[in-house]
Amino acid sequence: MTEVIKSDSHVIVHITMKLADGSAADSTKVHNKPAKIIMGDESISPAFEAQLLGLQKGESKEFTLQAVDSFGETNPDNIHYVDINKFSSDAPAQVGNIVTFTQPGGIELPGMITDVSGSSVTVDFNHPLAGQAVTFVIDVVDILSGDA
The missing domain is CATH 2.40.10.330 (Thrombin, subunit H)
Structure with missing residues:
Protein backbone atom coordinates (compact mmCIF):
# COMPACT_ATOMS: atom_id res chain seq x y z
CA MET A 1 0.00 0.00 0.00
CA THR A 2 1.38 3.38 -0.99
CA GLU A 3 1.75 5.80 1.88
CA VAL A 4 0.03 9.14 1.52
CA ILE A 5 0.43 12.34 3.51
CA LYS A 6 -1.90 12.33 6.50
CA SER A 7 -2.66 14.88 9.22
CA ASP A 8 0.14 13.52 11.44
CA SER A 9 2.78 12.74 8.77
CA HIS A 10 6.32 14.02 8.77
CA VAL A 11 7.19 14.84 5.18
CA ILE A 12 10.31 15.85 3.28
CA VAL A 13 9.48 18.18 0.41
CA HIS A 14 11.06 20.57 -2.01
CA ILE A 15 9.20 23.88 -2.00
CA THR A 16 9.40 26.43 -4.79
CA MET A 17 7.57 29.73 -4.29
CA LYS A 18 6.50 31.99 -7.14
CA LEU A 19 4.95 35.44 -7.13
CA ALA A 20 1.89 36.52 -9.10
CA ASP A 21 4.07 37.65 -12.01
CA GLY A 22 5.55 34.14 -12.24
CA SER A 23 8.98 35.08 -10.91
CA ALA A 24 10.58 32.64 -8.49
CA ALA A 25 10.76 33.98 -4.94
CA ASP A 26 12.65 31.08 -3.37
CA SER A 27 13.24 27.36 -3.72
CA THR A 28 14.73 24.66 -1.53
CA LYS A 29 16.11 23.18 -4.77
CA VAL A 30 18.66 26.01 -5.09
CA HIS A 31 20.88 24.42 -2.42
CA ASN A 32 19.26 20.96 -2.69
CA LYS A 33 18.08 21.16 0.92
CA PRO A 34 14.49 19.95 1.11
CA ALA A 35 12.29 21.09 3.97
CA LYS A 36 10.82 18.87 6.68
CA ILE A 37 7.19 19.56 7.47
CA ILE A 38 5.52 18.09 10.52
CA MET A 39 1.83 18.02 9.72
CA GLY A 40 -0.37 19.33 12.53
CA ASP A 41 2.36 21.25 14.40
CA GLU A 42 0.87 24.61 13.30
CA SER A 43 4.14 25.74 11.65
CA ILE A 44 2.25 26.09 8.36
CA SER A 45 -1.28 27.27 7.74
CA PRO A 46 -4.22 24.85 7.71
CA ALA A 47 -4.85 25.85 4.07
CA PHE A 48 -1.27 24.86 3.17
CA GLU A 49 -1.58 21.54 5.04
CA ALA A 50 -4.88 20.81 3.27
CA GLN A 51 -3.09 21.04 -0.09
CA LEU A 52 -0.60 18.35 1.00
CA LEU A 53 -3.06 15.79 2.34
CA GLY A 54 -3.26 12.68 0.16
CA LEU A 55 -0.10 13.35 -1.84
CA GLN A 56 2.28 10.41 -2.35
CA LYS A 57 6.07 10.19 -2.46
CA GLY A 58 7.30 11.37 -5.86
CA GLU A 59 4.19 13.47 -6.56
CA SER A 60 4.23 17.18 -7.31
CA LYS A 61 1.49 19.74 -6.83
CA GLU A 62 1.17 23.43 -7.66
CA PHE A 63 -1.29 25.65 -5.81
CA THR A 64 -1.77 29.31 -4.98
CA LEU A 65 -2.59 30.63 -1.52
CA GLN A 66 -3.77 34.13 -0.73
CA ALA A 67 -1.67 36.22 1.67
CA VAL A 68 -3.76 35.31 4.71
CA ASP A 69 -2.94 31.60 4.19
CA SER A 70 0.72 31.97 3.18
CA PHE A 71 2.85 34.67 4.85
CA GLY A 72 0.03 36.80 6.22
CA GLU A 73 -1.20 40.25 5.44
CA THR A 74 1.09 43.24 5.84
CA ASN A 75 0.81 44.38 9.46
CA PHE A 125 9.65 43.95 9.75
CA ASN A 126 6.88 42.14 7.83
CA HIS A 127 7.90 38.99 5.98
CA PRO A 128 9.03 40.03 2.45
CA LEU A 129 6.17 37.98 0.97
CA ALA A 130 3.51 39.30 3.37
CA GLY A 131 0.48 40.77 1.66
CA GLN A 132 1.00 38.74 -1.52
CA ALA A 133 -0.61 35.67 -3.00
CA VAL A 134 2.08 33.02 -3.39
CA THR A 135 2.11 30.03 -5.74
CA PHE A 136 3.78 26.99 -4.23
CA VAL A 137 5.19 24.03 -6.14
CA ILE A 138 5.58 21.05 -3.81
CA ASP A 139 7.64 18.00 -4.74
CA VAL A 140 7.20 15.19 -2.20
CA VAL A 141 10.64 13.65 -1.57
CA ASP A 142 9.66 11.28 1.24
CA ILE A 143 6.91 10.52 3.74
CA LEU A 144 8.09 9.46 7.19
CA SER A 145 5.93 7.88 9.85
CA GLY A 146 4.10 10.22 12.21
CA ASP A 147 6.75 9.76 14.92
CA ALA A 148 9.88 10.12 12.78
Missing part, protein backbone atom coordinates in the same frame (compact mmCIF):
# COMPACT_ATOMS: atom_id res chain seq x y z
CA PRO A 76 1.23 48.14 9.96
CA ASP A 77 2.40 47.42 13.54
CA ASN A 78 5.49 45.75 12.04
CA ILE A 79 6.63 48.99 10.40
CA HIS A 80 8.91 51.00 12.68
CA TYR A 81 10.64 54.35 12.49
CA VAL A 82 14.24 54.30 13.66
CA ASP A 83 16.61 57.23 14.21
CA ILE A 84 19.30 57.36 11.55
CA ASN A 85 21.92 57.48 14.34
CA LYS A 86 21.20 53.77 15.00
CA PHE A 87 22.88 52.96 11.67
CA SER A 88 26.59 52.85 10.84
CA SER A 89 28.85 52.67 7.81
CA ASP A 90 28.79 48.86 8.26
CA ALA A 91 24.99 48.85 8.11
CA PRO A 92 23.99 52.06 6.30
CA ALA A 93 20.45 53.39 6.18
CA GLN A 94 19.74 52.80 2.49
CA VAL A 95 16.40 51.86 0.95
CA GLY A 96 16.38 48.16 0.09
CA ASN A 97 18.97 47.17 2.71
CA ILE A 98 17.99 44.41 5.11
CA VAL A 99 19.01 45.08 8.68
CA THR A 100 18.78 42.83 11.71
CA PHE A 101 17.89 44.06 15.17
CA THR A 102 18.44 41.90 18.24
CA GLN A 103 15.34 41.68 20.41
CA PRO A 104 15.21 40.88 24.14
CA GLY A 105 16.10 37.22 24.61
CA GLY A 106 18.61 37.34 21.74
CA ILE A 107 16.00 36.86 19.01
CA GLU A 108 17.15 38.42 15.75
CA LEU A 109 14.53 40.22 13.70
CA PRO A 110 15.34 41.16 10.10
CA GLY A 111 13.66 44.15 8.50
CA MET A 112 13.90 45.96 5.18
CA ILE A 113 14.58 49.68 4.97
CA THR A 114 11.75 51.13 2.89
CA ASP A 115 12.31 54.88 3.32
CA VAL A 116 14.88 57.37 4.60
CA SER A 117 13.57 60.85 5.33
CA GLY A 118 15.82 63.25 7.21
CA SER A 119 16.81 61.53 10.45
CA SER A 120 13.94 59.01 10.30
CA VAL A 121 14.46 55.57 8.76
CA THR A 122 11.41 53.41 8.00
CA VAL A 123 12.04 49.71 8.64
CA ASP A 124 9.46 47.10 7.61
Whole structure:
Protein backbone atom coordinates (compact mmCIF):
# COMPACT_ATOMS: atom_id res chain seq x y z
CA MET A 1 0.00 0.00 0.00
CA THR A 2 1.38 3.38 -0.99
CA GLU A 3 1.75 5.80 1.88
CA VAL A 4 0.03 9.14 1.52
CA ILE A 5 0.43 12.34 3.51
CA LYS A 6 -1.90 12.33 6.50
CA SER A 7 -2.66 14.88 9.22
CA ASP A 8 0.14 13.52 11.44
CA SER A 9 2.78 12.74 8.77
CA HIS A 10 6.32 14.02 8.77
CA VAL A 11 7.19 14.84 5.18
CA ILE A 12 10.31 15.85 3.28
CA VAL A 13 9.48 18.18 0.41
CA HIS A 14 11.06 20.57 -2.01
CA ILE A 15 9.20 23.88 -2.00
CA THR A 16 9.40 26.43 -4.79
CA MET A 17 7.57 29.73 -4.29
CA LYS A 18 6.50 31.99 -7.14
CA LEU A 19 4.95 35.44 -7.13
CA ALA A 20 1.89 36.52 -9.10
CA ASP A 21 4.07 37.65 -12.01
CA GLY A 22 5.55 34.14 -12.24
CA SER A 23 8.98 35.08 -10.91
CA ALA A 24 10.58 32.64 -8.49
CA ALA A 25 10.76 33.98 -4.94
CA ASP A 26 12.65 31.08 -3.37
CA SER A 27 13.24 27.36 -3.72
CA THR A 28 14.73 24.66 -1.53
CA LYS A 29 16.11 23.18 -4.77
CA VAL A 30 18.66 26.01 -5.09
CA HIS A 31 20.88 24.42 -2.42
CA ASN A 32 19.26 20.96 -2.69
CA LYS A 33 18.08 21.16 0.92
CA PRO A 34 14.49 19.95 1.11
CA ALA A 35 12.29 21.09 3.97
CA LYS A 36 10.82 18.87 6.68
CA ILE A 37 7.19 19.56 7.47
CA ILE A 38 5.52 18.09 10.52
CA MET A 39 1.83 18.02 9.72
CA GLY A 40 -0.37 19.33 12.53
CA ASP A 41 2.36 21.25 14.40
CA GLU A 42 0.87 24.61 13.30
CA SER A 43 4.14 25.74 11.65
CA ILE A 44 2.25 26.09 8.36
CA SER A 45 -1.28 27.27 7.74
CA PRO A 46 -4.22 24.85 7.71
CA ALA A 47 -4.85 25.85 4.07
CA PHE A 48 -1.27 24.86 3.17
CA GLU A 49 -1.58 21.54 5.04
CA ALA A 50 -4.88 20.81 3.27
CA GLN A 51 -3.09 21.04 -0.09
CA LEU A 52 -0.60 18.35 1.00
CA LEU A 53 -3.06 15.79 2.34
CA GLY A 54 -3.26 12.68 0.16
CA LEU A 55 -0.10 13.35 -1.84
CA GLN A 56 2.28 10.41 -2.35
CA LYS A 57 6.07 10.19 -2.46
CA GLY A 58 7.30 11.37 -5.86
CA GLU A 59 4.19 13.47 -6.56
CA SER A 60 4.23 17.18 -7.31
CA LYS A 61 1.49 19.74 -6.83
CA GLU A 62 1.17 23.43 -7.66
CA PHE A 63 -1.29 25.65 -5.81
CA THR A 64 -1.77 29.31 -4.98
CA LEU A 65 -2.59 30.63 -1.52
CA GLN A 66 -3.77 34.13 -0.73
CA ALA A 67 -1.67 36.22 1.67
CA VAL A 68 -3.76 35.31 4.71
CA ASP A 69 -2.94 31.60 4.19
CA SER A 70 0.72 31.97 3.18
CA PHE A 71 2.85 34.67 4.85
CA GLY A 72 0.03 36.80 6.22
CA GLU A 73 -1.20 40.25 5.44
CA THR A 74 1.09 43.24 5.84
CA ASN A 75 0.81 44.38 9.46
CA PRO A 76 1.23 48.14 9.96
CA ASP A 77 2.40 47.42 13.54
CA ASN A 78 5.49 45.75 12.04
CA ILE A 79 6.63 48.99 10.40
CA HIS A 80 8.91 51.00 12.68
CA TYR A 81 10.64 54.35 12.49
CA VAL A 82 14.24 54.30 13.66
CA ASP A 83 16.61 57.23 14.21
CA ILE A 84 19.30 57.36 11.55
CA ASN A 85 21.92 57.48 14.34
CA LYS A 86 21.20 53.77 15.00
CA PHE A 87 22.88 52.96 11.67
CA SER A 88 26.59 52.85 10.84
CA SER A 89 28.85 52.67 7.81
CA ASP A 90 28.79 48.86 8.26
CA ALA A 91 24.99 48.85 8.11
CA PRO A 92 23.99 52.06 6.30
CA ALA A 93 20.45 53.39 6.18
CA GLN A 94 19.74 52.80 2.49
CA VAL A 95 16.40 51.86 0.95
CA GLY A 96 16.38 48.16 0.09
CA ASN A 97 18.97 47.17 2.71
CA ILE A 98 17.99 44.41 5.11
CA VAL A 99 19.01 45.08 8.68
CA THR A 100 18.78 42.83 11.71
CA PHE A 101 17.89 44.06 15.17
CA THR A 102 18.44 41.90 18.24
CA GLN A 103 15.34 41.68 20.41
CA PRO A 104 15.21 40.88 24.14
CA GLY A 105 16.10 37.22 24.61
CA GLY A 106 18.61 37.34 21.74
CA ILE A 107 16.00 36.86 19.01
CA GLU A 108 17.15 38.42 15.75
CA LEU A 109 14.53 40.22 13.70
CA PRO A 110 15.34 41.16 10.10
CA GLY A 111 13.66 44.15 8.50
CA MET A 112 13.90 45.96 5.18
CA ILE A 113 14.58 49.68 4.97
CA THR A 114 11.75 51.13 2.89
CA ASP A 115 12.31 54.88 3.32
CA VAL A 116 14.88 57.37 4.60
CA SER A 117 13.57 60.85 5.33
CA GLY A 118 15.82 63.25 7.21
CA SER A 119 16.81 61.53 10.45
CA SER A 120 13.94 59.01 10.30
CA VAL A 121 14.46 55.57 8.76
CA THR A 122 11.41 53.41 8.00
CA VAL A 123 12.04 49.71 8.64
CA ASP A 124 9.46 47.10 7.61
CA PHE A 125 9.65 43.95 9.75
CA ASN A 126 6.88 42.14 7.83
CA HIS A 127 7.90 38.99 5.98
CA PRO A 128 9.03 40.03 2.45
CA LEU A 129 6.17 37.98 0.97
CA ALA A 130 3.51 39.30 3.37
CA GLY A 131 0.48 40.77 1.66
CA GLN A 132 1.00 38.74 -1.52
CA ALA A 133 -0.61 35.67 -3.00
CA VAL A 134 2.08 33.02 -3.39
CA THR A 135 2.11 30.03 -5.74
CA PHE A 136 3.78 26.99 -4.23
CA VAL A 137 5.19 24.03 -6.14
CA ILE A 138 5.58 21.05 -3.81
CA ASP A 139 7.64 18.00 -4.74
CA VAL A 140 7.20 15.19 -2.20
CA VAL A 141 10.64 13.65 -1.57
CA ASP A 142 9.66 11.28 1.24
CA ILE A 143 6.91 10.52 3.74
CA LEU A 144 8.09 9.46 7.19
CA SER A 145 5.93 7.88 9.85
CA GLY A 146 4.10 10.22 12.21
CA ASP A 147 6.75 9.76 14.92
CA ALA A 148 9.88 10.12 12.78
